[in-house]
Amino acid sequence: QGTVPVIAIDGPTASGKGTVAARVADVLGWTVLDSGALYRLSALSALKKGVADTDENALADIARQLDIRFQDGKVLLDNDDVTEQLRQEHIGEMASRIAPLPPLRDALLERQRAFRQAPGLVCDGRDMGTVVFPDASLKIFLVADVDARAQRRYNQLIEKGFSANLGDLLKDLKTRDDRDQNRSVAPLKPAADAIIVDSSGLDISQTVDRILTHWRNLG
Numbered sequence: 001q002g003t004v005p006v007i008a009i010d011g012p013t014a015s016g017k018g019t020v021a022a023r024v025a026d027v028l029g030w031t032v033l034d035s036g037a038l039y040r041l042s043a044l045s046a047l048k049k050g051v052a053d054t055d056e057n058a059l060a061d062i063a064r065q066l067d068i069r070f071q072d073g074k075v076l077l078d079n080d081d082v083t084e085q086l087r088q089e090h091i092g093e094m095a096s097r098i099a100p101l102p103p104l105r106d107a108l109l110e111r112q113r114a115f116r117q118a119p120g121l122v123c124d125g126r127d128m129g130t131v132v133f134p135d136a137s138l139k140i141f142l143v144a145d146v147d148a149r150a151q152r153r154y155n156q157l158i159e160k161g162f163s164a165n166l167g168d169l170l171k172d173l174k175t176r177d178d179r180d181q182n183r184s185v186a187p188l189k190p191a192a193d194a195i196i197v198d199s200s201g202l203d204i205s206q207t208v209d210r211i212l213t214h215w216r217n218l219g
Ligand code: CDP
Pocket: 012, 013, 014, 015, 018, 035, 036, 037, 039, 040, 092, 095, 096, 097, 099, 100, 124, 125, 126, 127, 128, 176, 180
């Protein structure tokens, strides 16, 4: 398993990780893992089951027992299509509140590593290059100005028909950045061998090209 190549893309919320990871995986014909979805699914499942966001052992049980399927760009939880629901800001917010709990992170660790399948894996999250796949072939730390990220998230929500307020989003993003960067377990930070890519002035395909160029330069 250790020889299956991994491209790890980490970075703050709305830097474009998920979109870019999916495109890179598509170009290479590799598997993709949106690790944030596992934290979001844990949050959603806890909400459905009435489990408190502070009950770390119950949350770890939920993470271990998640009945999920990723299929044709859709995410199913207990056979229900939760793709749209998962992207809601309050779910992301709850995910970031439960994400610091070590039993939950441990429960998700092996689940994430199981996605490492030939011919390769592109994954995105906060700790792909630092904790989950420390031996990844290529580690990208994708950043963008907080204002650019808030605007992207705003456009994304409006496009999907949700209501959104740019000022509130900016505030929420800053809170989430702060929480993700300052937690003691698996904080958001670039791995020592990560390449920093700033996508503030880049569109999606330019960002994808940068990453593919780094990948090809390795070979
Ligand atoms: O899409 P966005 O970047 O807003 O969030 P996400 O990647 O779906 O992740 C939601 C939350 O899960 C983040 O704010 C993190 O706190 C947590 N997370 C994590 O701790 N580790 C990961 N590898 C991925 C997500």
